[in-house]
Amino acid sequence: MLTALLLRYQLAGWMLLLMIAGFSEGGKLVVVPMDGSHWLSMRQVVENLSQRGHEVVVVVPQVNWQLGITGNYTLKTYPVSYTKEDMDVSLQTYVDAHLKGQPFPFNVLSIHNSSVAIFNLIFSNCKNLFNHKELMQYLIQSDFDALLTDPISLCGALIANYFSLPSVFFMRGLPCNLHYKANQCPDPLSYVPRIFTMNSDYMTFAQRLKNVLVDSVEFLYCNSFYAQGLSFASEVLQRDVTLLDLLSSTSIWLMRYDFVFEYPRPVMPNMVFIGGINCGARKALHEEFESIVNASGEHGFVVFSLGSMVSEIPMKKAKQIAEAFGTIPQTVLWRYTGEAPPNLANNTKLIKWLPQNDLLAHPKARAFITHGGSHGIYEGICNGVPMVLMPLFGDQMDNAKRIESRGAGVTLNVLEMTSKDLSDALNAVINDKSYKENIMHLSALHLDRPIHPLDLAVYWVEFVMRHKGAPHLRPAAHDLNWIQYHSLDVIAFLLAVVLVTAFISLKCCLSCCRKCFCKKGRVSKSSKSKAE
Amino acid sequence: MLTALLLRYQLAGWMLLLMIAGFSEGGKLVVVPMDGSHWLSMRQVVENLSQRGHEVVVVVPQVNWQLGITGNYTLKTYPVSYTKEDMDVSLQTYVDAHLKGQPFPFNVLSIHNSSVAIFNLIFSNCKNLFNHKELMQYLIQSDFDALLTDPISLCGALIANYFSLPSVFFMRGLPCNLHYKANQCPDPLSYVPRIFTMNSDYMTFAQRLKNVLVDSVEFLYCNSFYAQGLSFASEVLQRDVTLLDLLSSTSIWLMRYDFVFEYPRPVMPNMVFIGGINCGARKALHEEFESIVNASGEHGFVVFSLGSMVSEIPMKKAKQIAEAFGTIPQTVLWRYTGEAPPNLANNTKLIKWLPQNDLLAHPKARAFITHGGSHGIYEGICNGVPMVLMPLFGDQMDNAKRIESRGAGVTLNVLEMTSKDLSDALNAVINDKSYKENIMHLSALHLDRPIHPLDLAVYWVEFVMRHKGAPHLRPAAHDLNWIQYHSLDVIAFLLAVVLVTAFISLKCCLSCCRKCFCKKGRVSKSSKSKAE
Incomplete structure (x- = not known):
């Protein structure tokens, strides 16, 4: 059934593209991407749009991790004031802040400071872009139909605001649920877990309390993350802008x-919703992998990767992990560029780069050990492979919680786990049938959709290019202030009416009573005096 | 461009169907439809599902307006305790309640009472169905995969609950926004207008006040409408059920x-969202209509219909309308079964039945006079024809308001309008270019969608049949009570903590102060005594 579904959505994609092709007119799109894993799936959309005859210009800093790869589009670069080493150090500090296992509150402070450092690095490249007169002149003259960006860097949103360009946001999520707040989307705290809480949608009272508390303080860290970015945006737009101002003007939110x-x-x-956009069709494995996979026998193999940004871990941890792998009968393919741990068992192959999706799509794939990045998780879901999750940073803890709450994986705390924990987790997801059944169920639901997410993303970018936005989807809530949105003025008015009415009624009653009693008093007095 | 878009979505539909066809496995679906115009577009979905190899059983009362038409599906009928005349009288009373122009509050009372009478008639047929042992036995034994219903009658929802069948609701809307409330969908009163308010999404303070007031009293009329239905549902399910109980268990809401x-x-x-599902491709006009349309010359023609349920109006009103038509150079095609008004001008043709969509799709169509039923309005939008709206009852006033607020039509009060008003409105929408431009803009946006609504509806019914529901789309909010949903317990707890902390702090401060002052007091006393 899974194969049929896979085939079906591929067919759907081809046919839709084939069909739309005849009517698509070439437009002009400027793309302001985010570096790192964020670019992985966005690039597919960009390539696809280029292939469909649009003139696509991707604007990237000269110093980058993954943005420099040339593709089927025009790449425009600009010099920046930092080096590749600065970027690496910044990322490493960020990862270390999570892996060092410092006590509270030092861990929180380290994570916060390293996050602010990364955000500041990102914004500094935005400043470099705005200072590059030649490129800015080019952007002004290019008369683009729309802008596509990952809004986490703010730079794309700022350019869209600066040039009054209709924009499309392509993203996984923003800190502090800004993607909901900026889009006027209600966000009930009682069953929508906040990021970093590791809550599911079913919460105990204590978890709901935590959710409310996290929600009420998260603006603190968001303000620090974006302080430099906002100050620069205010300078460029020559008015005081808030985060919500900058983000709320977009036409379409493509959400993974x-x-x-x-x-x-x-x-x-x-x-x-374009989750799973990165799951490609299974391609044939390279000879090297094919032979490892075939040699894995009836036990099959396990894929282990900590994502595109983390390819090394401390030796102590590596040894622990290697030890656990020695206890299972499966072959393990481990993406690892560091020094090989000395206790590496025969069943474990260290490999510098893995064709992850093709391996997971292989029928012999038994489990997927992942850091819980959303790209990897969707590949696990698409291919129906149960997971052992070792979240490191960002949204990974929450992602892991989601898979665990669906009974499709086991989460380990990478700092505290022992060899036995990993070994037990692997044995569980491989041998306890429920994990496989649950992930296959998720997979069947995920793949059963009328259009492939890639085609949907392409479609909506083109929609915004064709119609210069999507104003008919913009809620009127954007034009209400906080008091009006929550109808507080109406409630206050109604309360006032009720109170005034009650007051007047009471006054009337009292005065009536007084009159009656006075009369009675007078009557009784006079009758008394008569009687006397 | 419009033709290209039309062609494109038709192609999309065919290809998607062609593509899915190869993988669809025949399922079993039971359909509990609603009579009248509600059945028009639902029938298309039912026919389509039958053609795709599913066994579709449509359960209808023996006495009905439009449900008895046999189609490419199995029709199961059951006897009912009322006659066709009872139905006609009930509808006529309902329409008259709107058209009589009684003063307030008699108009509201008449409308309310006639609505309750219609709802009671509908529920009585549900009772008849549950009392029909043979048919109930057949339904039990049929082992259906899912149930498709228009939930306004409650009967389909009751059957789904009774047989624990996964269900799909197909609908335009429910009274009191029940379709949002039962689905745990937030419904901000500040920019989401309530039905019958004729508010748009941009409201003044007074309109927002009206919205809040209508929202807070609408449960009163909903309770009367559904009183009999709920009492019967509670009897059948042998527990006290509420409206939200009955409606909240559905898997997918197909909303027009x-x-x-x-x-x-x-x-x-x-x-x-499947709005516009009823817009078919333009078919060639019958000879009779072709000749009228061709004879209309450069001025073109106007289409006038008050919907499938109202084909006659009082003679006084008909004469007013006929007079207005005499003042415009366009030919008017008027769907009318009553006695012809004596002042009918030569340009006006009274016709018992109109191929509405085919006429509106004709390039010579200049305006569409409609009662504002959603089917007609979507045909107007699909074909880009500006409208003059004469709303009569139900959601028609609100529909008219929506078209008017988009600058694509003019609304008239059918009770108060004069001949001149109609004549002016027609002249405006025909000769003021903005109306045509606005409706063409709406049309372009509406038709630019990745899948035709009919294919989307078919897709999701099949999804529910394949997966026996869609539990992954069900929010956890369904399992929270009102206090939990709004986090009132958490807020109360936090308030209590703040108050207790403040109280303890205050107590501490006071006791500290007291001690200090006492000491000082003692010190000063002792120093005083020493001095003495």
């Missing part, structure tokens, strides 16, 4: 979400 | 909404 993975919650009509 | 027509607002992931 699917509700087999995310918890169902309120959404808005201009949110388009 | 599109945001070129509806105001953008929060939605839920299990709501699928």
